[in-house]
Amino acid sequence: MADSSKSIYSPDVLQGKRILITGGGTGLGRGVAAHLVQHGAEVHLWGRRQAVLEEAAAQASASRPGSVQVQTVDVRRADLVDAAIAEIWARYGPLTSVVNNAAANFIAPTASLSARAFETVSSTVMNGSFNTTHAAGRRWIAEGLPGAVLSMLTTWIWTGSAFVVPSAMGKTAVHAMTMSLAVEWARYGIRVNALAPGPIPTDYAWEMLNPTDKSSVGATQADQIPMRRVGTVEELANLVIFLLSDACDYLTGETIAMDGGQKLAGPGTFAGLTTLSDQDWADIRERSQLASAQSKAQRTV
Ligand code: HXC
Numbered sequence: 001m002a003d004s005s006k007s008i009y010s011p012d013v014l015q016g017k018r019i020l021i022t023g024g025g026t027g028l029g030r031g032v033a034a035h036l037v038q039h040g041a042e043v044h045l046w047g048r049r050q051a052v053l054e055e056a057a058a059q060a061s062a063s064r065p066g067s068v069q070v071q072t073v074d075v076r077r078a079d080l081v082d083a084a085i086a087e088i089w090a091r092y093g094p095l096t097s098v099v100n101n102a103a104a105n106f107i108a109p110t111a112s113l114s115a116r117a118f119e120t121v122s123s124t125v126m127n128g129s130f131n132t133t134h135a136a137g138r139r140w141i142a143e144g145l146p147g148a149v150l151s152m153l154t155t156w157i158w159t160g161s162a163f164v165v166p167s168a169m170g171k172t173a174v175h176a177m178t179m180s181l182a183v184e185w186a187r188y189g190i191r192v193n194a195l196a197p198g199p200i201p202t203d204y205a206w207e208m209l210n211p212t213d214k215s216s217v218g219a220t221q222a223d224q225i226p227m228r229r230v231g232t233v234e235e236l237a238n239l240v241i242f243l244l245s246d247a248c249d250y251l252t253g254e255t256i257a258m259d260g261g262q263k264l265a266g267p268g269t270f271a272g273l274t275t276l277s278d279q280d281w282a283d284i285r286e287r288s289q290l291a292s293a294q295s296k297a298q299r300t301v
Contacts, residue, residue, distance in 0.1 A: 013245050014036055017040070017041040018042045018088075018092060018093060018094065018096050019042070020097070021044070022073075022129075024043075024046060024070075024101060025047030025049060025053040028152065029045070029152075033068060037060055039241055041244075044069045044095070045060070046084065047072065053071075057070050071088075075131055078134075089139060096146075098148075099151075099244075100129035100152060105166075108163060122170040122173075123170070125171055125173075125174060126173040137185060137190060141190070148193075149178075150243050151174045153175055153194045154269070161268040161271070164269070178253060182254075191252040192252055193251060193254050194254070194256070198231055199231065225261065226260055226264075231259070
């Protein structure tokens with residue numbers, strides 16, 4: 001495997017960029033934040049747990065203390081999102097970029113989902129991305145400022161995926177937002193793009209998507225990927241840095257997959273889980289709800 005930890009970018013390529021990452025307290029958002037800081041950016045992290053955000057900020061800003069700020073925000077609430085964006089504008093200045101990274105997801109048979117389960121997952125992804133993009137975008141337009149929006153999607157937007165239907169629907173809606181706003185907002189100098197990474201292991205999300213040894217029949221396993229490995233946070237960060245830099249001012253409306261060839265080689269990500277029994281699914285639900293309960297106990301919003 002090539003060494004992707006060596007940056008190809010100048011360390012000041014993101015200097016002057018003020019970047020918001022929603023869901024930045026954990027997982028991919030947290031991992032990418034450190035790389036943005038190392039390349040000169042000021043980063044703002046949003047999440048629902050103050051202590052987790054503070055820990056993430058300390059880690060991400062290790063190379064440049066003071067370069068990461070945090071706010072507890074539930075992205076599903078348009079009023080809270082607008083107030084938090086207003087606070088950034090007032091205290092630090094206008095954002096230059098928004099990364100719609102916050103997501104909720106778990107694997108479950110669709111027939112077993114309650115209305116609230118559907119709402120929780122789909123609205124975090126769809127409404128959360130819209131609320132954040134809208135709150136920043138209307139300020140950029142009003143003030144004549146350029147901006148960049150980058151949403152974290154999945155390859156399910158092209159293939160669908162069994163057992164993660166609310167997520168697949170929410171992500172596909174954000175893909176539609178990406179294409180639509182790219183056209184509507186290009187004349188304001190606002191670029192709207194998205195990424196569709198394949199599996200990249202991170203703590204909590206990985207637990208939610210692989211809560212049983214039997215999900216080895218699913219497609220989050222390396223042997224289902226033509227490259228025979230999962231992706232890395234460094235590889236994702238390299239693409240994020242490029243897309244948020246001034247190097248690609250003409251690139252808009254695209255969702256770029258980075259999945260080791262996975263989507264071209266096989267069925268939707270979790271299609272293999274059709275072999276699981278009802279008991280397997282009951283065990284999966286119990287394990288993922290335990291992980292959720294532990295996370296919920298730390299929430300401050
Ligand atoms: C069935 C479930 C369930 C499960 C929760 N619910 N887990 N139903 N099976 N395993 C139901 C609950 O019973 C409840 O409905 C409703 O969902 C809301 O659950 P809450 O726990 O109250 O919601 P909340 O506290 O907001 O938690 C949301 C969460 C949690 C989805 C459960 O996992 C979360 O916040 N995750 C955030 C991080 C995350 O998952 N990121 C993953 C992104 S990965 P009722 O009716 O009972 O009240 C991704 C792409 C991966 O998106 C790409 C891989 C290739």
